[in-house]
Structures are given as C-alpha cells and as structure tokens.
Amino acid sequence: MRRYYIAGNWKMHKTIAEASELARRLKDQLAGTRHKVMIAPPFTALATVSQVLEGSNILLGAQNMGQAEQGAHTGEISVLMLKDIGVSVVILGHSERRLIYGETNELINAKVKLALAHGLEVILCVGETLAQREAGQVDQVVVDQVERGLSGVQEIGRITIAYEPVWAIGTGKNASPADADAVHKVIRQTIARRYGQAAADALIIQYGGSVKPENAAGLMAMENVDGALVGGACLTVDSFVPIVEFDRH
Numbered sequence: 001m002r003r004y005y006i007a008g009n010w011k012m013h014k015t016i017a018e019a020s021e022l023a024r025r026l027k028d029q030l031a032g033t034r035h036k037v038m039i040a041p042p043f044t045a046l047a048t049v050s051q052v053l054e055g056s057n058i059l060l061g062a063q064n065m066g067q068a069e070q071g072a073h074t075g076e077i078s079v080l081m082l083k084d085i086g087v088s089v090v091i092l093g094h095s096e097r098r099l100i101y102g103e104t105n106e107l108i109n110a111k112v113k114l115a116l117a118h119g120l121e122v123i124l125c126v127g128e129t130l131a132q133r134e135a136g137q138v139d140q141v142v143v144d145q146v147e148r149g150l151s152g153v154q155e156i157g158r159i160t161i162a163y164e165p166v167w168a169i170g171t172g173k174n175a176s177p178a179d180a181d182a183v184h185k186v187i188r189q190t191i192a193r194r195y196g197q198a199a200a201d202a203l204i205i206q207y208g209g210s211v212k213p214e215n216a217a218g219l220m221a222m223e224n225v226d227g228a229l230v231g232g233a234c235l236t237v238d239s240f241v242p243i244v245e246f247d248r249h
C-alpha cells in the first residue's frame with residue numbers, strides 16, 4: 001500500500017495554548033496512521049508542541065528558517081535553534097515567503113543547503129502565479145524554481161517538493177487532479193535528469209493549494225501526487241484528520 005506524506009502548514013495562526021491543544025488532539029487521533037505526517041506551527045509554539053509530540057509519530061516542522069547559522073540577523077530564527085527544539089523538517093520557498101517577503105531562488109537555495117547540512121528534511125515549495133499560468137509558463141517557472149532551489153545540492157534523499165500553484169492557495173480553487181499530476185510529472189522528470197531515475201521515482205511530491213477532506217482522495221489517486229501540503233484545512237482536527245486518513249473515509 002502506498003504511503004503518503006501529509007504536512008500541515010499552520011502559517012500565522014494559533015497561540016501557544018491553542019497550538020498545544022491542536023497538537024495533543026492530532027497526536028491522539030493520528031496515532032494509528034500509516035502515512036507520514038508533519039505539522040508546522042508558528043515559531044512561538046514550536047517548543048511547546050515539540051513536548052506535546054514526544055512519543056508520537058508526527059514530525060515537527062518549521063515554516064521558514066534564517067540563511068545563517070547565527071549572527072546579526074535581527075528577527076530571524078536559525079537552524080541551530082530549530083534543531084535545539086526538536087524540529088526535523090523545514091518548509092522553504094513557500095510562495096508567501098517569495099511574494100510577500102521577496103525571497104529569491106538564490107536565498108531559498110542557500111537555506112536549503114544549510115538545512116541539509118544540519119540534517120533537517122526540507123519541503124521545497126514551487127508554483128506558478130495565475131498570470132504565469134495564463135501566459136503558458138507553468139512548466140518553465142516550476143522547472144526553474146526546482147533547478148535553482150536545488151542548485152549545488154548533491155543528495156536529494158531528504159528533499160520533498162511541494163507543488164503549490166499560487167492561485168490555488170487559500171482561494172478555495174484547487175488544481176484539478178489531472179493538472180496537478182501533469183506538473184508533478186514535469187517535476188519528477190526534472191529530478192530524473194539531475195539525479196537519475198531511481199531518485200526521481202523515490203521523490204515525494206506533495207500538492208498544496210486548497211486541499212480539503214472533499215478533494216484529498218481525488219488528488220492522491222494520481223500517479224505523481226505523493227502527498228499534500230495543507231494550509232487552511234490543517235487548522236482543525238475535523239478537517240486535517242480526514243485529509244491524512246483520506247483512504248479510510
């Protein structure tokens with residue numbers, strides 16, 4: 001049976017008390033899942049959620065990370081601090097980081113390498129805007145983001161790629177399963193060219209953008225969709241658990 005990787009990106013939501021409560025309930029309700037699950041609370045709740053998740057199969061993720069190990073980087077959080085708390089996965093290159101905070105492929109690439117050098121797993125997010133889709137540039141944009149995000153990365157085993165079309169994030173509009181699969185296939189071919197077919201076959205490619213309990217199974221049925229990166233619907237047990245357990249409902 002296929003094992004999927006479902007991750008929850010909590011974005012800028014939840015106080016420490018709320019985060020702790022949600023993590024406790026997820027730990028409980030997902031104890032029996034056979035899928036790989038990660039949750040990424042805001043930085044302020046990581047330490048508390050890390051304690052809540054002790055002894056659980058749910059991985060702790062961060063939503064971003066600074067580009068240096070330490071030093072004069074006001075407002076940033078370092079990989080060393082994340083590891084210290086028990087974080088094992090970091091989401092990098094999310095479109096909100098790219099578009100609101102001006103993160104470039106070069107900066108994201110530096111962060112990817114730093115995270116890997118410290119033994120973290122990375123979820124590298126890529127995806128086109130609506131204007132790029134309408135201009136017929138989807139493949140070009142996504143391939144460019146994958147290649148530049150992974151520039152100089154030798155070993156791909158700890159990389160997951162999340163395809164998140166920007167127009168589908170938080171909008172209620174998801175890519176159709178066929179559209180998502182087509183882009184995932186292009187991503188897999190890009191990885192095959194650089195790292196060989198075996199690495200490409202083993203690569204987990206998540207889809208992200210308005211994933212909900214109602215559309216999860218349809219997306220996950222596609223050959224090249226190996227999981228999901230969930231935003232809005234990961235904020236409650238009632239919507240996140242059925243997404244993780246999409247094949248039981």
Ligand code: PGA
Nearest residue numbers: 169170209210230231232
């Ligand atoms: P959404 O967000 O599920 O709310 O569309 C997905 C994401 O940004 O990772």
